[in-house]
Amino acid sequence: MSKVIAGLSVSVDGFITGKDPRPGHGLGDAGMLFDWYGDGDVPSQVFDGFRLSARSAELFDSLAARVGASLMGRKTYDDSEGFGGGGPHPTASVVVLSHRPAPMSSDRQTFVSSGIEDAVAAAKEAAGSKDVGLMGGELVTAAVEAGLVDEIVLHQIPVLLGSGRRFFNALPEHVRLRILEVVPAPGVTHLHYEVQR
């Protein structure tokens, strides 16, 4: 059974971008959130060009190899300039949740406008026997609220950003998590949780 996992790089104060993220401007002024993808000497077996520390590489590759579809919110898609018609993952299909029409069509990208349940169902179908990776704070929060997320990973960077887009927005009730794994690595602490239902 395909799982739904939300794994994002996040500051200690809970931001997944800095100030003013926008198309052509990546994570705003918080590019350091992605430094750990390239500041080691172990090449990723899944992502060409990524060189991570040994501890991060093992965890990153085991998660990345699980992903068959990336489900993202429209702001992630737009701020990443549509991933040039491709996706953030070298092989995974892309599903975008948006109220607005698709800006262009690509065989690899599907747009869903009928809500988070339909978007997760479409992403699971696209993932086949693999898992669905979520991207974008509003998207992740909507999926958690709908009870559709199985695992959460915080790749926590030791910085306080003070502002930006949040990993989690407001939720109507508490969501209990179980710690699966904590991996301290150079420049990042990986916190892997299972969502309790």
Ligand SMILES: NC(=O)c1ccc[n+]([C@@H]2O[C@H](COP(=O)([O-])OP(=O)(O)OC[C@H]3O[C@@H](n4cnc5c(N)ncnc54)[C@H](OP(=O)(O)O)[C@@H]3O)[C@@H](O)[C@H]2O)c1
């Ligand atoms: N640090 C990291 O690892 C990481 C990873 C991924 C993304 N990011 C960054 O995070 C930022 C985006 O995050 P975000 O929280 O601002 O936005 P987001 O979750 O990417 O996108 C939010 C948008 O998705 C659509 N949406 C969300 N829930 C919906 C629903 N239930 N029904 C229909 N549409 C829905 C809406 O688009 P409409 O406008 O169509 O209504 C909404 O404005 C980007 O700058 C991206 O680069 C960082």
